Amino acid sequence: MPLPLHRSTLCRVSVAATLVIGSGLAGGRMAQAQAQAQAQTQTQTQTQAPAATPPSAATPSPPPTQTWNFDIRLDGKPIGTHRFEVSGPPDTRTVTSNARMDVKLLGLTVFRYRHQVEERWKGDCLDALKSSTDDDGKPQRVDWRREAAGSAAGTASPPSDCIMSYAYWHPALVQQRRLFNPQTGQIDDVKVERLPDAPIQVSGREVMGARWQLITKPPTGDPQRLTLWLDRSDQRWLGLDARVRGDRLLTYRLP
Incomplete structure (x- = not known):
């Protein structure tokens, strides 16, 4: 930005x-x-x-660049990393993220995921987004601008008014009722609920976290439950939990 x-x-x-x-x-x-x-x-x-x-x-x-370098674990076992970077003043932010995951069984890769996103923001509104995803061999691309109200072919176009992506780093995310999915280019309905505070390990130390549950519902497919962890003292993003296929637990933690 x-x-x-x-x-x-x-x-x-x-x-x-x-x-x-x-x-x-x-x-x-x-x-x-x-x-x-x-x-x-x-x-x-x-x-x-x-x-x-x-x-x-x-x-x-210029405001300092904020970065998050998460280790991704599946049922406690490391499977990849996800880096987020937020830079620039609030009226012209740039957000980039890069995710890499490889799930192996007996030394063989049974699942591979790559995801890159670049977002431009104006204030609290997503203004433009480009993403490239390889979801275990299935490629997806999204190229969207708010002024054009367009998106990738075959996906729903979000309205031209203010909308957020899955900006876990933004404190106002928990106030949203719909979010733009950067992988699909579609709008997901979101229900947000406050959970009791709980401790979380952050870079080797215990921090008291404020927890929020996000129940997301895409236009097609099943709902998903996410647990968002924020620092109770300053609302900085600390982690993320998700239940995935087979009731397995996917976690984001700061090393």
């Missing part, structure tokens, strides 16, 4: 002032002096120096 550069326009004003100096002397010997003084009257032009240039307004520093 370029920063607007604030520039000051400086005006230099030149003021010319003409100063006429004359002396008048009266009487006796003073007459000659008077004549001489009048003859020697001079006109001097004095130009005021340009105004000092005020210091330029300081350019605001």
Whole structure:
């Protein structure tokens, strides 16, 4: 998400002032002096120096980039990673994510998943999105812009009003009732419920987390239950749990 550069326009004003100096002397010997003084009257032009240039307004520093590098586990066993990066000011954010998963059995890969997304945001609204997914050999691509209200062929186009993607990093996600799915290009209905707080391991230490349950319902297919973990103190994203096929537990944790 370029920063607007604030520039000051400086005006230099030149003021010319003409100063006429004359002396008048009266009487006796003073007459000659008077004549001489009048003859020697001079006109001097004095130009005021340009105004000092005020210091330029300081350019605001860009907000720090936020990154999450999650380890992905299936029933406690590592199967991949998912990196998220959020950069830029709120009105022009850029969000990128890159997921890699490989599930193996007896040394053989039985499931392979790759997912790359680049999103552009305006404020709290998704403005444009491009994604590429390889879901175990099934390719999917989405190229969507809010102003065009378009999406990948064969997928539902979201309306042109404000909508979010599955932006787990955004505190307002838990207030949403529908989300744009970056893998399918469709809108999923979402029901959000608050769960009791619980501890979670974050980078080797225990943190008290605020938990939210998301029940997502795509236009086609079965609902899915997700548990979103946020830091109770500052609402920073800490983790994610999901029940997947076979009632297996998929988890995102920060190493």
